Amino acid sequence: MCGIAGLFDIRGKRDFDRTLMQQMNDIQYHRGPDEGDLYLEPGVALGHRRLSIIDLASGQQPLFNEDGSVAVVFNGEIYNYQELVPELESLGHVFHTRSDTEVIVHAWEAWGEDCVQRFRGMFAFGLWDRNHQCFFMARDRLGVKPLHYAILDDGTLVFGSELKVLMQHPGLDRSIDPHAVEEYFALGYVAEPRTIFKGARKLQPAESLCIRRGQPVPAPKVYWDVRFSLDNPLSLEEASLELTERLRESVRLRMISEVPLGAFLSGGVDSSAVVATMAGLSNEPVNTCSIAFDDPAFNESAFAKMVADRYHTNHHVETVKSDDFDLIDTLAALYDEPYADSSAIPTYRVCQLARKHVTVALSGDGGDESMGGYRRYRMHMMEEKMRAAMPHGVRKPVFGLLGRMYPKADWAPRVFRAKTTFQALARDSVQAYFHSVSILRDEMRASLFSTDFQRKLGGYNAIEVFRRHADAAQTDDPLALIQYIDTKTYLVGDINTKVDRASMAHSLEVREPLMDHKLVEWLGSLPSGLKIKGQEGKYVFKKAMEPLLPNDVLYRPKMGFSVPLARWFRGPLKQRVRDAVLGDTLAATGIFNRSYLQHLVDAHQSGARDYSASLWTILMFEAFLRNTGIVASGSLATEAVG
Template sequence: MCGIAGIFYPGTPKPVDSARIVAMTDAQAHRGPDGAGVWTGSGVGLGHRRLSIIDVAGSPQPMQAGALTITYNGEVYNFAELRTELETKGARFVTSGDTEVLLHGWRAWGTGLLDRLVGMFAFAIHDAGANTLTLVRDRLGVKPLHYVELSDGAVAFASELKGLLAHPLVRREVDVRAVEDFMALGYVPDHACIVAGVKKLPAAGLLQLERGRPVPVPRRWWDIDFSQRAKGSVKDLEAEMIDRLRASVRSRMVADVPLGAFLSGGVDSSAVVALMAETSPRAVKTLSIGFDEAGHDESAYARAVADRFATDHRTRTVAADDFALIDTLVAAFDEPFADASALATYRVCELARESVTVALSGDGADEAFAGYRRYRFHAAEEGVRGLLPGHLRQKVFGTLGRLYPKADWAPRPLRAKSTLLALADDGATAYARAVGVTTPATRDRLYGDAFRRSLGGHRGEDAMIATMRGAPARSGLDAAQYADIHHWLPGDILTKVDRTSMAVSLEAREPLLDHRLLEFAATLPERMRIQGGQGKWLMKKALEPWLPNDVLYRPKMGFVTPVSAWFRRELAGEAAALSKSPVLGAWFDRTALDRLADDHRAGRAEHGRTLWQLVMLDRSVRRMFT
């Protein structure tokens, strides 16, 4: 994997200082420790840091072919097939990697190349003949790309935000709307950035900069459609699913360096390992993290799967109070990021890098096949909403919800207040709030008056609500999955995996996010996604010949980090100090922050996730802006 950066002048083609490009790529050296390169032309400069995976000895970047020059981060898994097709058209190759395939493919098909690509990528390609620079990001947003318009007329871009911040003309000013987005969601979504003026190229985004023209709005070159339904028997769809899973895994096992897989012992990573073992002539290298608290530890399940497929398995046990990584994560993510599972993800990437350079993960199946518990709740709520007209629901459930006591401490069946209030709302509003971290009411209590006014009515949930309402979908479940693929997946899951893996110079690949597999999953009838209280129903059924039932059907655990306990013990002082932060004090009500910390520490309320957000926000903003 790699880090890229560059500068382009859409107006007057001013000279580009190569030292600036070097500074931008050096800030991302962790993404590419194996090599570096810079190229400059008239009004343009491109830079690259390389992590060698394919054609280790060749394929230096930036790479040129005639009038085209590219800097590229990612992997194109079907590059060999594309190369063969291009050779029949007369293309002549001097390297054996996928970078040159992109160059010749762009020359042959232009943007039509994108529809042919299977992989994860972000690249910039300059066409000296057309005086254009085109920025492209892969369909799901696996690989990141940030850009900004500068005061001297240039557009600068980089894989990570820290690459842009190495440019002296990037203004370090907080976008307060991104603070609201972060407090709502726990991450800064792809349509926002904590640094005012900086933008992220969206997943499946294409931005073509042309000399003499203003900077346009990016266009989407691919989307997923949940409005169609597959026909066929369960048996036929099972067989098709296994074929697609097998093809996705096999295509991601091509590498000229050591390769392995993350193995948590859950369905998704176990499925990837099972299909890798079926293909590999050698024992698959598998990596797991265990915890020293039994309630958070899945390592026994991972070991059982490793034994079943005779993998070369390595496990490392880490302390459940592994909060010493906070500053490491703040540095890796740049923007505030509050998914505490990043701690464990970093540790398993760190373990993997000791023996492999590429690791396959099981990310993406929950979004594709409706694996999250919240999908089951949302589908059930949508069924109730369908029974009553909106005005009656608002009156009945809204009244009951307001009267019902809040009981975070109670067993889940007794915590009905949030469900009643959700039923009073429309499905999109209810789901957007359900996937959030801190509710609008809590945020309103925490914000200072001046900060609340500065938002101008902006709400962090609004973008997801709009996405759900405009989704190509037949049902509320369809719309929820569609919205997660557009917001949660790139903003949280893929950001987490990219930054933690790249921080240790490891390439992570997500076979369950092959776009052809996702397009198939989007057509499955709801009963084949959720049935009998089980999410990912068809996927689990199809995998029964490979995996035991105690892997397929046990309750989902995932990486759990005990942040709530930390803020009552080891990090209690950190929580108490939040109100004294000059950063948070400019936006939040100090008395409200003290009350939040006190109530949590005393056990009067559960605010662990919100306190974790505030700590990460404080440390990230202080690191970036002070």
């Protein structure tokens, strides 16, 4: 795993400042502490930080083709590179390393922009072709690896693995994008292709961008998409057997390494399935790492131990104290823009633990989206049946009225919490799903934002992110639609972002067998009835894993990787929350309605309401402002709402 950075003069061949390029590269030292190098020529500057995984002796970057006319900086792994080498050699290309990176330059020479179609893996790279005077960037299909870029007013393209790389450039417009703020407070992250800054973008998953010097910059090109065709005629038994074999292939590819390798083991279905599969492919015990919590309500370590004992793994466990909240500012610095998933705390800790024992770790991320694992999917499907029974023109006024009149009762048993259900039934499918996953829902954001900031939003609502992807989904199946939306939004903006930054903070490479694009394509062909059956999510996956895992692991309630925010904010973090939410930093932005901030703090700390998720989201926004130094510049209020 690595960090990449670079500059490209779109208009001419200016010489770039080597000191600036060095700063851009050094700011991401954590992504690649083994080696770092720069390459500069008129109009081009490339930087790379290396975490050595494959071809330790000769895989240094930037890496060039035979005559030095093509150069690449690359972050990730091309898992099928060994298959591509003989094919490229047969076309006359000569390899000088055993690195998967070299496959990229020769694949570009052979197939041009279509080279990305041939790669199986996780990747983000920037490639300079001097003969064709073009710069090419691409990101992997599921967005496992990040790629940020900006086109500056002077015609400079600046790019990097993390937003902090771009922030080193004095020409970057760091004014805050109001639409990004709206997305953040709805979703807990800024959705691709936006960043928190007006001047920077994220290349979206499965996008490439080819910029030719002296020509207008085109829009990024989409080179792949997942299709939920749901037309595979396999029986449950046939699908289970094939799923097992496809998982074995995906795991086998991700076990190629010249450094110590292991796996995260949470005790959930996905990570347990990955570990069980690894054990079947390895002659040596698998290295596994788990985090235990001293609060039983959040502790899954006993289930992880069941799997570790069954497969005789080298199992490493560390206990995280339930008051492990010292990472707030650390996380803000890691993520560069507001990021509100509190499970980043235990994720950071398990990466920290894993790096003590391995350099590469396999994870179970991605299984919920492809196989229907989230509890919210089952709730949505039940609501969809009710929505289908009544036209929207009837549902909207009837259930809308009930939703407004029915009291909110977070404290009551779930059966009596009808307000949210009524609100969901009054909406169409996309509105309802967006409502169900929003951290601060529409009415809360309307109260949170100041009148001036709402005017600057110009009516923009973060649901437009979901609408855009729903329009591209090419399915009217209720489950497939929300799986597609999550694959494009939550998986990328939340899960992959969380794991990339947390792992790279510790110079750890994380690989994701359940996000192999061939596996994801095949899972998209399976009928939704094989994914959710009654109240059981991941139905076919659990059936496939029954010979390999204990029933207690497969069929227990899903816990998630969470922390006790509600208790923290009424206890040890009580004053910190009050100071941050009601302090000068947020007040200076002009974004917020202070009376509503006061309500959130008072109602939560009195025990009247559980606003812990909302308060954490606000707390992390405040930490982002302080850590980026925007507040100190004195220009935030103008930037934020201008």
